[in-house]
Amino acid sequence: MTTSHQDDAVRPAPIDCEVAVRRLWDYLDGRLPEIARAEVEAHLESCAHCPPHFDFARTMQRALAASSPPAADGDEDQLRERVRAALRRLADESR
Amino acid sequence: MPHLADVARFARSLTRDDARADDLVQDTYLQAMRGWHTFQLGSDPRRWLFTVCHNMFLRTIRREARYVDAPEDDPELDSLATAKAHWHATVTGVADIVERMDLGAALDRALARLSEHHRGVVVLVDVEGQSYEEAADVLGIALGTVRSRLFRARRLLQDMLFDYARDAQFATARNATPDASADAARSTRDASHPRRDPG
Numbered sequence: 001m002t003t004s005h006q007d008d009a010v011r012p013a014p015i016d017c018e019v020a021v022r023r024l025w026d027y028l029d030g031r032l033p034e035i036a037r038a039e040v041e042a043h044l045e046s047c048a049h050c051p052p053h054f055d056f057a058r059t060m061q062r063a064l065a066a067s068s069p070p071a072a073d074g075d076e077d078q079l080r081e082r083v084r085a086a087l088r089r090l091a092d093e094s095r
Numbered sequence: 096m097p098h099l100a101d102v103a104r105f106a107r108s109l110t111r112d113d114a115r116a117d118d119l120v121q122d123t124y125l126q127a128m129r130g131w132h133t134f135q136l137g138s139d140p141r142r143w144l145f146t147v148c149h150n151m152f153l154r155t156i157r158r159e160a161r162y163v164d165a166p167e168d169d170p171e172l173d174s175l176a177t178a179k180a181h182w183h184a185t186v187t188g189v190a191d192i193v194e195r196m197d198l199g200a201a202l203d204r205a206l207a208r209l210s211e212h213h214r215g216v217v218v219l220v221d222v223e224g225q226s227y228e229e230a231a232d233v234l235g236i237a238l239g240t241v242r243s244r245l246f247r248a249r250r251l252l253q254d255m256l257f258d259y260a261r262d263a264q265f266a267t268a269r270n271a272t273p274d275a276s277a278d279a280a281r282s283t284r285d286a287s288h289p290r291r292d293p294g
Binding site: 060080 | 096099100103107108113120121124125129171172173175177178179181182185193194198199202203206221222223224227246252256
């Protein structure tokens with residue numbers, strides 16, 4: 001009996017698909033409390049429907065992380081000069 | 096000039112336009128110079144510059160009269176809707192098309208179509224990799240607002256990816272139609288004028 005109670009204490013409660021997907025982004029962002037995260041993970045291990053939703057969301061997040069627009073070579077130097085010149089003008093005007 | 100590369104990247108992500116981004120970077124540093132006294136010693140100068148940059152971005156949008164007030168979002172419902180939309184896309188085969196698409200290019204188009212509020216938060220958290228707390232600080236909004244805008248933004252981005260995939264599916268089907276018609280016409284013609292077997 002004691003062992004069973006101890007198991008209940010650590011075993012995540014079963015959750016249904018709706019509860020799992022309501023936690024989708026919080027789970028992927030690592031912002032769920034430990035118990036809620038364990039409940040989602042236990043659900044994903046036994047559910048045939050939910051894992052593809054989580055996988056796709058994760059794929060989209062990775063693509064977003066890689067989507068930062070690159071600067072063309074030399075653009076940053078030009079921009080730096082342009083900003084410096086504007087700052088100099090501002091400094092001159094405020095004298 | 097501190098953090099210019101970071102501010103320039105953030106500006107490009109916000110504006111999705113190189114010329115407008117350069118203008119925004121210039122405006123950001125000018126405003127930072129004017130408002131230097133508002134910088135709190137010991138705080139993160141990069142984050143402060145991001146705040147100035149985002150404020151200047153919103154100011155430009157207001158000036159161009161494209162500004163829309165931030166909507167109230169329900170983050171958990173948005174998570175649910177995201178999964179439901181993916182389920183529907185899976186059933187209709189649209190999700191398969193998205194997986195074969197150039198996601199980077201599609202997301203670039205989709206980000207440009209997001210409202211300024213949603214774009215700002217998704218750029219900070221998902222593109223720049225900042226925490227919710229840092230994003231809240233840069234944008235001057237509550238943590239809960241970061242979460243709700245972020246979840247709505249992601250849902251909208253996913254919806255746009257599915258829209259692009261449906262368009263591609265439709266275009267493929269439409270392009271296939273003339274061939275199908277030609278095949279049908281050819282088979283009718285062949286049936287009317289059967290070829291004589293050689294020999």
